[in-house]
Amino acid sequence: MKKILNNPENYVDEMLAGMTAAHPEYYRLHGDSGKVVARAKAGKSGKVGIVTGGGSGHLPVFTGYVGEGLLDACAIGDVFASPSAEQMADAIRAADSSAGVLRLYGNYGGDVMNFDMAGELVEFEDITCTTVLLADDVASAPPEEAEKRRGVAGMVYAFKIAGAAAEEGRDLDAVTAVAQKAADACRSIGAALSPCTVPQAGKPTFEIADDEMEMGMGIHGEPGVWRGKLKTADDIAGEMMDRLLADMPLTNGDRVSVMVNSLGATPPEELYILYRMVKSRLEDAGATIVMPLVGRYATSMEMAGVSFTLCKLDDELEKLLNAPCDCAFWRVG
Amino acid sequence: MKKILNNPENYVDEMLAGMTAAHPEYYRLHGDSGKVVARAKAGKSGKVGIVTGGGSGHLPVFTGYVGEGLLDACAIGDVFASPSAEQMADAIRAADSSAGVLRLYGNYGGDVMNFDMAGELVEFEDITCTTVLLADDVASAPPEEAEKRRGVAGMVYAFKIAGAAAEEGRDLDAVTAVAQKAADACRSIGAALSPCTVPQAGKPTFEIADDEMEMGMGIHGEPGVWRGKLKTADDIAGEMMDRLLADMPLTNGDRVSVMVNSLGATPPEELYILYRMVKSRLEDAGATIVMPLVGRYATSMEMAGVSFTLCKLDDELEKLLNAPCDCAFWRVG
Amino acid sequence: MTITRDTLLAAIDRITAAMERDFDMLNSADGALGDGDLGVTMTRGMRAITAMKDDLPNDIGMALFQCAQAFTKSSGSSYGTLMATGLMSAAKTLRGEESIDTANVPELIAAARDKMQERGKAELGGKTVLDSLDYVAKATDGADDMAQAAADAVDQAMVDFRDKPATVGRARIFGEKSIGMDDPGMLAMQSVVKAATGR
Amino acid sequence: MTITRDTLLAAIDRITAAMERDFDMLNSADGALGDGDLGVTMTRGMRAITAMKDDLPNDIGMALFQCAQAFTKSSGSSYGTLMATGLMSAAKTLRGEESIDTANVPELIAAARDKMQERGKAELGGKTVLDSLDYVAKATDGADDMAQAAADAVDQAMVDFRDKPATVGRARIFGEKSIGMDDPGMLAMQSVVKAATGR
Ligand SMILES: Nc1ncnc2c1ncn2[C@@H]1O[C@H](COP(=O)(O)OP(=O)(O)O)[C@@H](O)[C@H]1O
Ligand SMILES: Nc1ncnc2c1ncn2[C@@H]1O[C@H](COP(=O)(O)OP(=O)(O)O)[C@@H](O)[C@H]1O
Ligand SMILES: [Mg+2]
Ligand SMILES: [Mg+2]
């Protein structure tokens, strides 16, 4: 995988510089670590703040989702590396308007430790924090250990739903509760066809033969459930849907949103080919599809592959999902 | 480059089936060729119609830009292959609401022949057609032979501007004139790092070494101006800007929109790294940047690489560029 | 001598077989100077014609018109559209006739060449299918053995143009690099003419 | 015996040098069971500490606190945060002191281990840096040659855990495959302890 780069050391700084320069109406750098992105126009005062954070290399995740009806601030690390506790504390400060801050992010060891530590740091400044972890990747642990699962594209639903709740003026406990409900309603699985290259490492995250794929692989190249011959689009989609529906069965009348997400290089053409099968499987289950999201919502730079996410909705979640939001990568309403 | 496919023969049909299923609020198939996409909700009656067409594999180009304030219909061929004259005629029929139809598309031999033939076919049905060709790729011919240039990402500006003019209720001649003005105001150049695979061909469109790039390469892998070692992001951006500005000099006070476009696999992170240099070169020239577009606007499936497009604006073009538009891939206003 | 629906049907069979045979050759010739689909275009077009050939009317003009339509619908490649344009030109002239007087063939080919030239906005001498047709039109004009003259003409065109640069279509971009390489469209016409004339 | 600012500075130099030396080894050990950045994390952290070491106060608690901060700021990797957490734990206890009585070292290490365990939400016995520290805390407790006991303990931990499966952090996903492979965090602690004790 070839990359267009300058000095790999400066990858994230240059990326953030370009991003804030291209979209000054959405994003600004906050603080002096250079790794915290906040809304260009701060949210309403008295609104619950929502922060996230994690490694770079997943645009639009994480920084891209800072915006109205979504996140207030985000701390971003090097590619695939957690930002520091200090940077996360800065993001929390940027998000706080004295109604407390929800930390909403993916379940990765480093991120959890750092966000916990960041919470201890800002406690001294009287900022109240709550936490909701996304753990939606069904391939990363069996259902009995669901709390150990990694957080992947499901976080986009959680950002959207929690963001809408905060925008409505709900208090910290209420925003946290609905974010947890959204997190619990999400199941994801990925399939990778090719690796990506972490700029500072300079070599692909893993090796895979030209005719192979890996089912269940994580977004940093974490091992999946099987590696084998590349299957057809319909077979891939079918197996991914089987695995998701086994973990979260749907019954007649259920309402569900589904994301068919490119991990990066896989073009929309192929996502649409997959979507036919996704739709027919959901309809076979008797479910109604609400706001299907087909595109690049959570990526690993130039990795080829896809992930599917199901988000099972009740009336509250559906209403919040449909509420307006606006950032450089996604707009609803 | 690995692809997620079923039978390659069905690639385009399945892609369109998935696309219309995922976005029924935007797109519908028109006629029975299965290769013509029209707006889900027809434009105002009496509005000038705008059609485009060309090969598949360039999403959001072409079909993606069917939508309010943009195109009315589109005929789409196999990957990188022109649709047939018959299909184009069908797209023209879909777009017509008795105010005439502008054919707005890229300068490729096959497309030109087929759209001309399509025009002859619909003439019998009393549909008046005009034509504006995009020929914005500065690498494909010297300025003396500018009319021979290929049409690339500049067409996105032309779709947007002509679409806004049609939506305003201008007549066919006026819409055609402003589309031509937009086409004349665009200059593009691309640089490719890796090829893509045409499904039915099953092999990459060209070969290129792991440490090489090709400056000026066309979106189907047409040869560029040089092939050599992969340069740094700043050097690549610098050379591309040099070539664009040599072809269309900017002076102090000029207003210009710029598109930093991924050819497919290249992630937004890298586009933002490039954008820093693009911005500084335009500001050095004394130009003001209006609505920078950084993302995937015109692609070649999973090709790695970028293109830059400059669109020099006058008051009329700027107003039309800023007018609202809405499709599954792009929204303004 | 005359050409009737039967003559046409037999020619269609031979051309279809020739295109199946030359599928790879035409794809790779087009791959070297273009997008590599010329074999696909030609086999698709001929298969579409073969599929409906039993329904072709005796009106030779209408028959050629339907052949043209088959090309128009089966592909949007330049060559398919040019073929359709040439066939359409002959179809218009022959409408209402049940046979073609072979004496009129050179004229029909020249007219097709001109319509295709208009459609493709290219000059003669550009190393394209137009040049092959131009050679055929001129060589058959007044020839005793018209079939042989046509077959020789497509060969001669290949030889005469091989060392010229391409200036039209996708091949244009290769410029000087195309010297020494055969134009895929000329190769296709060589096969078509030889198959049509049974050589 | 006591540990003062001077002892600390000398240890910092040795640990920094050890981390530079082990850069590749730690990256590849972490590459086999994680994301391959542990060498980067450790060199960055130690370089940051070295860069400000001349400004470290005599207050040994404050000095350790500043070392912890250097880790917190220089990286967000798990190991850096765990190191910071452990240092912070000792720093809090030692605040206001200008020296550490070596007799208190086992207790300080045990307390650091506990705080790190809380931070990482992991059990002892999971084949992580926690186990190395646990071995050190226990081995040094009451030992005559505390430095030697610490150095032996980190070696022993490696041996005892090599054939257990990883159950914590990124390595967890490898499960049984991790049997026979050294935990990168334990390897790093082995180097740190040996450098600190001058072995
Ligand atoms: N404008 C043109 N005028 C005349 N002949 C042309 C023109 N463009 C292409 N051709 C002929 O068609 C051949 C290529 O056909 P085809 O492969 O169908 O083109 P494409 O795939 O680029 O649409 C060329 O070798 C040439 O002989
Ligand atoms: N939750 C945890 N509790 C204790 N130790 C841990 C934990 N997570 C990781 N470690 C230790 O840290 C080492 C990996 O550190 P590091 O490379 O910084 O992790 P990462 O890059 O995944 O953030 C492991 O080998 C293990 O010893
Ligand atoms: Mg071709
Ligand atoms: Mg073609």
Ligand SMILES: [Mg+2]
């Ligand atoms: Mg690591």
Ligand SMILES: [Mg+2]
């Ligand atoms: Mg790490």
